[in-house]
Amino acid sequence: MDNPKCGQPIGVFDSGIGGISVLKELYKIMPGEHYIYFGDSQNAPYGTRPLEEIRRLTIANVEFLLKQGAKGIVVACNTATSAAVRILRGMYPDVPLVGIEPAIKPAALQPGHPTILVMATPMTIQGKKYRNLMANYEAQADIIGLPCPGLVEFVESGNTDGDDLRAFLERLLEPYAGKIDSIVLGCTHYPFVRGLIQEIAGAQVRIFDGGNGTAREMRRRLKEAGLLSKDAGCGSVTFENSLAKEEEIELSKTLFQKNLC
Ligand code: DGL
Secondary structure, eight states, X not given: OOOGGGGSOEEEEESSSTTHHHHHHHHHHOTTSEEEEEXXXXXXXXXXXXXXXXXXXXXXXXXXXXXXXXXXXXEOOHHHHHHHXXXXXXXXXXXXXXXXXXXXXXXXXXXXXXXXXXXXXXXXXXXXXXXXXXXXXTTXXXXXXEEOTTHHHHHHXXXXXXXXXXXXHHHHHGGGTTTOSXXXXXXXXXXXXXXXHHHHHOTTSEEEESHHXXXXXXXXXXXXXXXXXXXXXXXXXXXXXTTOOHHHHHHHHHXXXXXXX
């Protein structure tokens, strides 16, 4: 018999609107699902906050989504995943719960011992999870972590292609010009500025992000739990935001429609 929870939504959250880049990947491969996306824009960015505070905010986000009836949770934030995914798994052992981490693996497995620049928040780069991930692949690649404080704020304000953003990225990437083979987008806000990053870094630099892998892992977990929707393609997305402003919801919808390549 079908699990009665199949028709319930998948809960997705981020410190703000960046996780919509993951939501897009989820929707692409599971269009028959219902989604509820929570952006905690009031508290963004998380990446410069103390660890305990990020944990408290992350747990509150999961509680909120479960109260809305979420059958599974996607932590669409590298920072929250790094800070709290183990705690969350301990707290909710029966809920399919998937986090996101920088896509270092596919970048490191490219031939020729590549040099990889990992762009992420300061918290993600300092975290134990990132150090372990790096240690796993340091024989295959040279991996450089680049904390990018300030970049999340551009996307949160809806600025994904302004001249000020371009100047910010040029300053950030200038020291690596001609020295890297790939860039890993280790924050879910960054795919929204992927085009600019590619332009500045040059066409020879390959860009990786973990959104698609996370979406596939969620599909696998839901399937395993017998929780995939039976609908072929009539899903829906509901946006919620802690700022509770109509403009924030409108911006979320615009980003959801945005082409990321
Ligand atoms: N999108 C979040 C991430 O993936 C941004 C974190 C922040 O708010 O600093 O890390």
